[in-house]
Amino acid sequence: MTMSQPECVNSIAGQRGLPQWAWARLLSFFCVALLGVFCLTPALAGSFDLVLLIDESGSMMTTDPHGARKDAAELFLRLCNAKHRVEIAGFATDVRLLTNLQPMGPGATRDAALKEAKQILSSGQRTDIEKALRSARDVLMRSSSPDTTKVVLLMTDGEVDLKEKSDPQKKGLEEKSIEAIRGPLLSKYLQDNIKLYTIAFSPESDFNLLSSIANATGGMCARGDKEDELQKLFLRLFEEIEKPQTAPIKDGAVLIDGSVHEATFLIAHTPQETSRVSVTPPDGTAVNRAAAERMKNYSWFSSPSFDLVTVTDPKGGKWKIEPHGKDADSRVMLITDMTLELEDFAATSRGDEQTSLLAALKSKGTTVDAPEILGVLTMEATLTARTRTVIPLIDDGKHNDGPANNGLFGGAYRTPSAEGTYDLEIIARTPTLERRIVRSVRVSQPWFRFQLEREAIAPGEELPLKATVDREKITAGLMPEFIASVRQPDGQLSEIPLAQALDNLYSASFDSTKTSGAYRATITGSVKLADGKVLRDTIGPLEFMVRAAVGPVAVPVVTPPPTPAPTPVPAVTPAPAHHETPEPTPTPEVVKVVEKVGTPMWVWISILVACLTIIGLLVYLVTHRSGSARVAAPSMEALRERASQIRQEDYDTTEALPAA
Template identity: 30%
Template structure:
């Protein structure tokens, strides 16, 4: 694609789509631990400068609240819109004046107050909400019972955070910080826990938090240079210095050099410990160079030409994950083929442990029927946290978008369902033997067979019963015959007496 066509294409797109589309705003509450141990772990108040740097990077539509906590939490700066000089100066004064003399460390107080403040604050429906807990210690309320009670309160409150979409991010400053518990808090709400044991790590942790929350659009920095195109409205440069005495210089496309003392071109140059933040409104088209610093360099921008990236769930290790990359102009898909011609899209990534991912495998129909939309698949070898970066570039413009993604463990192998249990019932009848197969009878009982003695007892008892019954019947008949014979003899005697014949003595029965 010939570079000369791009300004023409952008002018046409601007006429079609109107003004710029603003990114979704962010409401952030920064909760800074001011317990007494911070005097020892942060003697130079680098945490305060990290807070100032974080606030300096927020967009003009984002809102920031600042609170301190130790044994109790207190809101020092309520949710305030904008990141202008007045707000930054007020935040700086409050943070610097916060005494590091707290006797206890109670995360539950900070979380409870932050939740209440975010819930009652009126905000647009698409506002993203987050809480940042910065601490150098552990949950400490004086005794184990109080610690257990506070921990139970925190664990009971975390589902409420997740239900309303409030993410908690934690920065564990110093080796003494309870990263395990802070990580548990962050994970339960979809946030992240970071460790910052060195001074430089504090600033990088807050930069990482800014990139996690705002997911800013950026331009890749190559050899200290960035290429600015006509669609860029504002350029924000973040440059790390090896020491606070190191001097940073900025060179515009015409070759003119600037430093932190220059106010030309509307430059805003701010020092934050080991980092300089330089804002250039309406930068000139061409290559800008950063001189005098060998540390980390980043270039964020506001632009009408945007790049988006979406990771489609489920995101599990060992299986392809579909990723969509979209190029848009003022919120509308880019359809001008002259703008898309020669466009290169790539997605790279690495795990938190530094493990690099295989290059993105684009689908055969990488450019679908939707203009400016590309689909690809990425495979994650293991579970864990990954950082992805999408890059779109051609000879004229470059856009970069980063995001974090948590990869779940691989799905367990499918286990076949258990066989249906057999219904209990009567055993099937044995097959009937045929006539040609003799069926042997039961074996004869032996003398020692216990079943024989049992049978003998039964037979003997039956014989005794028969004898008794038979004897009783015979005796009954005998007595009945005797009684009958005597009755007849008495009757005969009475008759003989009546006729003068002596009675005959009865003899024995024949």
């Protein structure tokens, strides 16, 4: 039997094109992709791979008798999210793995890690810091991708301890281990871009060693000797590693704006105040732990010294926390599109030098410069050393901030003269939005400096490596030794000793430059002092390129520590006085103004590309389906004639059948 024209049309369409459900799914995919373009933002929280090393030596029975480091480790893990991979290990004579490197977002994996963290011991015989650091590096190099931030956090109450005091080999072995930590091992940390953070938890800990190796990698050393300080130390290091956006707290009140997707309230309290802990949103209804358990957007964890309350999509307005007697120890961490950022911040500098500071409020990575916002936006920084120094930040074109009213707020401060690590707090405020960030300022006075003469050379060309000794620290007559380590693009490591060229200058030439690419160099210096002690430090890395086409001008490069002194900044002048007008205009809401003027160009380009893609798909779909149906549609007369033919064919078939 022949096929009718409508059947033929449907059949051809089915053979030549996709079914309707497939087209619907494909179109849905592109619509979702377009929606994703609208929602694209830079990463709102950092990601890292971290190995947490906890001292399990027997001395911890005395310095931490109640296991406060277990609670501190728990706080650290609970502050982490799915972007943070953490491994926990205890160390003493050997390294004892407690958990593998795995994401620490809420769920069964983190719950298991928290359980294992409670199994930290205090029964080890020795303290092998070198072995612990080597083990942590091996984990990160084996398990982390090259572009992942790699971190080691080591907490100890002691110093390198490898043998019994009566063992004649004790002194020699421990000195050799310390030299290895300060030299080859630290050089590997620098070459591999691993940041080291340390906690020296007792007066007996080797603070000199722990702080010098942490600072050399761009990390930080925190110091304390009381159990109730441990959680504060871990919290401060988490802030330094993660660099979260926070909101300032004053008298228990905190301002949350409409750009905040998630707020985590860390409420510090005494054990007696646990039952009083609550958060109060702008509507005035206090929420305690019992009430939060019935609310989908609340997550609550309690401990004797802190509560951790996470609220998704929090309402904009003034929130309050109770109790608020420990505002300095409490935090409100935010996941938000509106961030406070520092520009070209030098974390390491020499002492007693003028340093510029530049900050900006950004929306999805773009500096906010809308006049409506700049008119009500204020910023200031506070440097805490022996005294607190307040640094006004002003956007007027007179404070190293570029043109006036460009959204960059500048100021200057003088670094402390004493070596050490100091906290720098920056706060931005408008009537509807507040942000706070904390950064560390490291003051370093190294006894030598490492220098490359050029930042780029041609293949096969030699590159001079130079170390300059500070003779105010290392007097004439003392003979330092320097060894440079250079990692080539293929991963091969070359070691080059430097020879004395002048009284305070040591140099060598690196000639293994046949392969084009990026090279990284570190240098280890050691000198035996008059009292017999050996001073050993490693600094770097400095990076240089080997490429075929190199400009004729040599560019000197010196990288910290320490940072070269910046151009002197004029003294900070006070901001112009604000004169009230008879009829003040309403304060603009930052988020709404930014939504109108702050969309980056790359977002618009992405939207345009997505729209063109969808339009092209629809055009193709229409032309394809219309092409499939180009067979002329039958008229009503033709359909009636065909129906009559079918009835006649059926009648003829019936007549031809034999009788039953």
